[in-house]
Amino acid sequence: MKYIPFGQDDKELSEIVLGMMRIKDKSVKEVEELVETALSVGINAFDSADIYGRGRCEELLGLVLKNRPDLREKMWIQSKCGIRIEEFTYFDFSKEYILQSVDGILERLQVDYLDSLLLHRPDALMESDQVAQAFEILQKSGKVRDFGVSNQNPMMMELLKKEVKQPLSINQLQLSAAFTPGFEAGFHVNMEGNKAALRDGSVFEYCKLNDMVIQAWSVLQFGYFKGNFVGNEKFQALNQVLDRLAFKYGVTPSTIAISWILRYPAKMQAVVGTKNPKHLIEASQATNFNLTRKEWYEIYIAAGNDLP
Numbered sequence: 001m002k003y004i005p006f007g008q009d010d011k012e013l014s015e016i017v018l019g020m021m022r023i024k025d026k027s028v029k030e031v032e033e034l035v036e037t038a039l040s041v042g043i044n045a046f047d048s049a050d051i052y053g054r055g056r057c058e059e060l061l062g063l064v065l066k067n068r069p070d071l072r073e074k075m076w077i078q079s080k081c082g083i084r085i086e087e088f089t090y091f092d093f094s095k096e097y098i099l100q101s102v103d104g105i106l107e108r109l110q111v112d113y114l115d116s117l118l119l120h121r122p123d124a125l126m127e128s129d130q131v132a133q134a135f136e137i138l139q140k141s142g143k144v145r146d147f148g149v150s151n152q153n154p155m156m157m158e159l160l161k162k163e164v165k166q167p168l169s170i171n172q173l174q175l176s177a178a179f180t181p182g183f184e185a186g187f188h189v190n191m192e193g194n195k196a197a198l199r200d201g202s203v204f205e206y207c208k209l210n211d212m213v214i215q216a217w218s219v220l221q222f223g224y225f226k227g228n229f230v231g232n233e234k235f236q237a238l239n240q241v242l243d244r245l246a247f248k249y250g251v252t253p254s255t256i257a258i259s260w261i262l263r264y265p266a267k268m269q270a271v272v273g274t275k276n277p278k279h280l281i282e283a284s285q286a287t288n289f290n291l292t293r294k295e296w297y298e299i300y301i302a303a304g305n306d307l308p
């Protein structure tokens with residue numbers, strides 16, 4: 001496993017993060033096995049959100065931690081808030097809602113503090129002073145150690161920084177070999193056509209410039225939760241390249257797809273959403289080697305992209 005330095009005390013975080021979004025139907029025993037497997041292969045970072053399984057995913061992890069309090073200090077635990085699922089889904093970055101959400105998260109997880117809290121999806125009605133007050137209270141009370149965002153563009157982060165004193169250390173963004181809108185505009189700068197449209201405001205470059213950790217989510221998915229592209233006949237050219245490189249590096253095609261994420265030269269983490277300990281071990285092997293520049297581009301093109 002490879003690690004990146006994080007936060008004021010340069011804590012070492014694994015480049016692979018175990019995402020807990022899909023575990024709601026697992027038993028406590030199965031979740032414990034997943035966490036144990038993660039730790040055994042050097043994965044020390046765990047991602048959740050208050051809405052996953054409408055709270056059930058955090059409850060399950062909390063039950064594991066209740067049975068095994070020895071695990072807490074080995075784990076860096078992150079959660080996210082700001083999405084409200086009621087009669088319909090909307091976003092809420094008000095001070096009251098952030099504070100209320102964190103209390104719920106800590107209760108479900110049965111822990112005293114979160115290592116990191118992310119604002120899950122942008123709220124157009126965000127008032128940065130509200131977020132600033134919430135973060136200040138959470139940090140001073142010791143309930144949250146570090147802060148970040150998810151799915152935010154550079155201007156949104158600048159707006160937050162106008163009031164928020166704590167560093168925004170993380171941006172969690174969707175990225176996979178088959179989901180690359182964030183890179184496309186960068187390749188087509190100064191060209192005609194839609195591909196040059198800068199929709200996300202150079203968010204990857206912004207995160208690098210500001211030394212933020214980029215946490216890629218849905219690293220094996222195409223579209224917005226449309227399914228896994230590895231072994232999928234809709235992605236024949238991509239799978240041919242993944243298969244060939246898997247043979248070369250002695251790993252599985254999924255491992256190659258995850259190593260493609262980590263090859264981007266920033267503080268990268270791949271958040272993997274497997275519930276299967278065997279697949280988690282495969283993911284952990286993605287940090288054992290570096291794809292060459294040519295291999296990275298070959299995968300990008302085989303996924304159906306073009307370059308000027």
Ligand SMILES: NC(=O)c1ccc[n+]([C@@H]2O[C@H](COP(=O)([O-])OP(=O)(O)OC[C@H]3O[C@@H](n4cnc5c(N)ncnc54)[C@H](OP(=O)(O)O)[C@@H]3O)[C@@H](O)[C@H]2O)c1
Pocket residue numbers: 018019020021022047048120150151172173216217218219220221228254255271272273274275276279280282283
């Ligand atoms: N910030 C956001 O807005 C946001 C949005 C979505 C997700 N997330 C975070 O990102 C995490 C990952 O998202 P995701 O679950 O969509 O990502 P993912 O890892 O791309 O997808 C997980 C799916 O792929 C399968 N899979 C994983 N590894 C595999 C392998 N080696 N071989 C075959 N199948 C494999 C899993 O099945 P098995 O269980 O059978 O392995 C599962 O069905 C979430 O848990 C969450 O923490 C964040």
